[in-house]
Amino acid sequence: MNEKTDSIRTPKVMLVTGGAGFIGANFVHYMRENYPQLRIVNLDKLTYAGSLNNLSGVEGDNYSFVKGDICDGVLLQKIFAEEAIDTVVHFAAESHVDRSIDGPGDFIQTNIVGTFTLLQAARAAWNGKDGDFLFHHISTDEVYGSLGEDGFFTEDTAYDPSSPYSASKASSDHLVRAWGRTFGLPVTISNCSNNYGPLQFPEKLLPLMIEKAVSGQNLPVYGDGSNIRDWLHVKDHCSAIDCIIRNAKAGSTYNVGGCNEWKNLDVVHLLCDLLQEIYPERDFRKQIVFVADRPGHDLRYAIDAGRIRAELGWSPSYTFQTGLRETIKWYLENTVWLEAIHEEKYTGGRLGLKK
Numbered sequence: 228m229n230e231k232t233d234s235i236r237t238p239k240v241m242l243v244t245g246g247a248g249f250i251g252a253n254f255v256h257y258m259r260e261n262y263p264q265l266r267i268v269n270l271d272k273l274t275y276a277g278s279l280n281n282l283s284g285v286e287g288d289n290y291s292f293v294k295g296d297i298c299d300g301v302l303l304q305k306i307f308a309e310e311a312i313d314t315v316v317h318f319a320a321e322s323h324v325d326r327s328i329d330g331p332g333d334f335i336q337t338n339i340v341g342t343f344t345l346l347q348a349a350r351a352a353w354n355g356k357d358g359d360f361l362f363h364h365i366s367t368d369e370v371y372g373s374l375g376e377d378g379f380f381t382e383d384t385a386y387d388p389s390s391p392y393s394a395s396k397a398s399s400d401h402l403v404r405a406w407g408r409t410f411g412l413p414v415t416i417s418n419c420s421n422n423y424g425p426l427q428f429p430e431k432l433l434p435l436m437i438e439k440a441v442s443g444q445n446l447p448v449y450g451d452g453s454n455i456r457d458w459l460h461v462k463d464h465c466s467a468i469d470c471i472i473r474n475a476k477a478g479s480t481y482n483v484g485g486c487n488e489w490k491n492l493d494v495v496h497l498l499c500d501l502l503q504e505i506y507p508e509r510d511f512r513k514q515i516v517f518v519a520d521r522p523g524h525d526l527r528y529a530i531d532a533g534r535i536r537a538e539l540g541w542s543p544s545y546t547f548q549t550g551l552r553e554t555i556k557w558y559l560e561n562t563v564w565l566e567a568i569h570e571e572k573y574t575g576g577r578l579g580l581k582k
């Protein structure tokens with residue numbers, strides 16, 4: 228954990244939205260392990276991407292789960308009225324770029340209208356009071372658009388989103404900032420690079436590839452695999468969020484990344500090589516096939532995380548190789564978790580080809 232001893236804020240009752248999804252559930256586990264006294268109210272609609280299976284072992288007096296929609300203002304009002312919430316950590320979103328190409332409507336509804344509804348409810352509950360209130364918004368580096376071969380996204384990079392997903396996240400970032408500037412709501416924002424780790428829905432690159440590799444299927448690489456992403460272990464993302472919530476000044480934004488850029492094809496190669504350590508008789512690289520690229524596929528994302536390192540003393544603790552080895556092991560050991568998703572929600576097919 229990266230914690231400064233002179234924290235400016237100590238959350239006591241936290242509303243986590245989207246806490247049954249990949250990062251949100253990891254964050255709930257992380258906070259329960261590190262702050263058992265903290266009360267957490269987890270609000271999640273349980274869309275295809277959310278599951279109570281992600282929260283097994285999370286229970287007790289300091290925890291409650293509410294199944295509901297962040298677009299439901301009446302429900303939000305009730306939660307704020309019943310719980311003395313001092314910190315909102317807002318993960319809930321539609322999060323998959325390919326799905327945003329197939330059907331952008333849900334992204335506009337949840338990511339924009341939902342964030343607006345949550346901001347209004349938080350603002351009414353906060354009501355200008357002095358004290359420790361904070362609304363922390365989780366966002367993505369994709370709001371900045373695509374980089375060329377060099378350069379990094381800083382917190383001052385102009386927004387230039389390419390996909391319906393990133394445009395909806397950019398919109399939500401603007402709303403959060405506006406509620407801070409116009410209404411004085413204490414807000415912070417973090418824009419993070421690609422996360423990997425346990426509990427990620429198997430439509431995303433790493434769990435998709437692990438599963439397909441082991442079951443002997445083709446490993447579909449979009450385009451020529453030259454698109455570059457910066458990868459961060461989800462637990463490092465959780466520690467960064469924790470660090471921001473405790474230490475950041477209201478109104479501030481932090482980029483969060485692993486300084487860990489990889490071409491997609493090289494990630495898949497590394498994954499194949501790590502799998503081969505476990506199954507030495509197999510040649511996973513032979514399963515790689517190149518498929519039609521994603522429409523509007525950004526070439527390169529790379530985060531300059533200098534501000535959070537310098538101002539808050541945060542740094543990631545995982546190397547990619549270590550994190551990926553652990554992640555592979557997790558997916559190989561959690562086949563029951565994966566099978567439940569396949570039975571109910573997703574069979575592993577290609578999404579996002581519509582133009």
Ligand SMILES: NC(=O)c1ccc[n+]([C@@H]2O[C@H](COP(=O)([O-])OP(=O)(O)OC[C@H]3O[C@@H](n4cnc5c(N)ncnc54)[C@H](O)[C@@H]3O)[C@@H](O)[C@H]2O)c1
Pocket residue numbers: 244245246247248249250251270271272273274275276277278295296297298317318319320321322323337341365366367368396418419420421422423428
């Ligand atoms: N995954 C990444 O690499 C990454 C990187 C940077 C930022 N982010 C951001 O982090 C957040 C979480 O991402 P994730 O990968 O965990 O997503 P996810 O898709 O795994 O989980 C999203 C969760 O939100 C819930 N949800 C969706 N719509 C809702 C609604 N209307 N009301 C209440 N709950 C709703 C879902 O049920 C699910 O549990 C998102 O805001 C995403 O934009 C993700």
